[in-house]
Amino acid sequence: MSEATHEIGYAHCFCGRRAVIRTSWTKQNPGRRFQSCLNYERGGCRYFDWEDPPMCPRSRIIIPGLLKKLNALDDANKKLQADIMILKEGNKKLAMVIRLLIVVMIPVFCGSVWWISSTKSSGSRCFEELGMKMIG
Numbered sequence: 001m002s003e004a005t006h007e008i009g010y011a012h013c014f015c016g017r018r019a020v021i022r023t024s025w026t027k028q029n030p031g032r033r034f035q036s037c038l039n040y041e042r043g044g045c046r047y048f049d050w051e052d053p054p055m056c057p058r059s060r061i062i063i064p065g066l067l068k069k070l071n072a073l074d075d076a077n078k079k080l081q082a083d084i085m086i087l088k089e090g091n092k093k094l095a096m097v098i099r100l101l102i103v104v105m106i107p108v109f110c111g112s113v114w115w116i117s118s119t120k121s122s123g124s125r126c127f128e129e130l131g132m133k134m135i136g
């Protein structure tokens with residue numbers, strides 16, 4: 001398992017192209033860089049040369065553990081990003097419902113206030129006509 005880090009190498013492969021520097025992620029050489037053919041994984045030549053010195057035994061133990069933790073954190077981060085997207089969509093829908101409620105409730109509220117005040121005044125007029133006074 002490897003990944004190309006950049007296309008500028010120091011040597012030329014057997015195809016005559018500039019070699020690329022890649023990083024090994026094998027158990028024996030985690031994080032160790034090497035040069036290979038640009039088209040190594042797509043039928044290119046088998047040119048290969050280590051760029052970095054051999055790994056010490058401690059690095060062979062530590063780096064895979066760190067890589068495993070990094071991958072776990074990356075997976076957790078992807079899941080959190082997906083959860084955030086779901087929450088953002090939920091927030092958009094909730095904001096739309098709130099706006100709709102405001103648009104509907106303001107006229108209902110104003111209409112209710114108008115109805116109560118008109119009923120109260122007609123009620124008080126009614127009491128006044130009967131010679132009574134409303135309290136409050």
Ligand SMILES: [Zn+2]
Binds near residue numbers: 013014016037044047
């Ligand atoms: Zn080549």
